[in-house]
Amino acid sequence: MKFSERMGFVEVDNVIQFKSMSQRLKNDIFNFWRDEIERLYLNNPYSNHNETEINEFLWTHYFHETKPIGYDYIDTSQITAYYKIMKFYEVYDFLEFLMQTLLNNPVDTKKINQVLELNHSGFRFIGNQLEPISSETDIKNLESGLNLSIDDGHLQKAINELGKRENINLNTIMKESIDAVETATHQIAAELFDGQPKDTMGRSIAILKDNGFIENHPAYLKAFSNLYGYSSDGGIRHPKNRDYKVDQAEATFMLEICSAFISMLSLKKSDYKTKDLNK
Incomplete structure (x- = not known):
């Protein structure tokens, strides 16, 4: 725990997040999936996928959007802009999609569950599906x-x-x-x-x-x-x-x-x- 939290200078969120999502949790989820996509695809010498292909996959298969007029490719900033305005349950929808497609492996399941636990999320992945850890x-x-x-x-x-x-x-x-x-x-x-x-x-x-x-x-x-x-x-x-x-x-x-x-x-x-x- 940080000095500022121990001394009570900043408020610490001690509540299990069941019907909400803190900005820190939302940020940590974003950082998780971006880091893992880089590890598995963009920085992997055995991968044939580049960033444009990953972004266009998400753009068409999850967001169900077509390319804006005047754009030859979808860049990361467009995905990020969508992510920033997502409601908490939309973030979980998106995360499930990622875990069922691009990040469908036990290593990433363990990693994301650690992120969720650290941030007191009320959900964990069982297989590639989010389940509540505690009832209402x-x-x-x-x-x-x-x-x-x-x-x-x-x-x-x-x-x-x-x-x-x-x-x-x-x-x-x-x-x-x-x-x-x-x-x-x-x-x-x-x-x-x-x-x-x-x-x-x-x-x-x-x-x-x-x-x-x-x-x-x-x-x-x-x-x-x-x-x-x-x-x-x-x-x-x-x-x-x-x-x-x-x-x-x-x-x-x-x-x-x-x-x-x-x-x-x-x-x-x-x-x-x-x-x-x-x-």
Whole structure:
């Protein structure tokens, strides 16, 4: 992370881009495909294709345009002018076309996925087609959990870590996510019932369940308790001799499911207070 970002002098975009595209992402996608076309075709001694042929291929097969009157060939500036005014979904359309035609190889798939991940795009290539890495429901749960402010800032810390462009600590995301749930359950159990500050999360959940606050199927609560154990036993929350190696998919999943659980707790808290008022 840059000095200006660490010190807070410039705003850092920590949000997964699902229905938008930052200028930096748009620029990085442009630089990716131009660099790869140069590598594969223009600077490749074994390639018989030149820049004019590449540009005219894109001009006719993607943009479906004919040559403007007075032009003998299409140059890169004309393609660039089209790219600059593309909406974010048009950029993804264009990128898919490139990955299915000129850049249809595993090396470029890996490279572009790294570009998308670095810029927090909500999409990745599976084969040569873009697929969402997170559903709209997951995005809403994350935003909802963050805005409820019953987790003592742990969700924000997890999101800040996920939002880093470099040196992301995935264990921190896991730890802060589950700590958010632990804090939220403590707060509700203490506010509404006889919960104590030093209670474990299992004890807090038991208090909520015994008082009819949580009436979910036991298997659901057991599944979440197992997630809590998974985050602890793997050395994530309480480091031990063996550290479980977390990948970004697991860390993101933990953040999303913990956000959803906090949203559910808050909704039930509102319902519970409403029932008390109506008694």
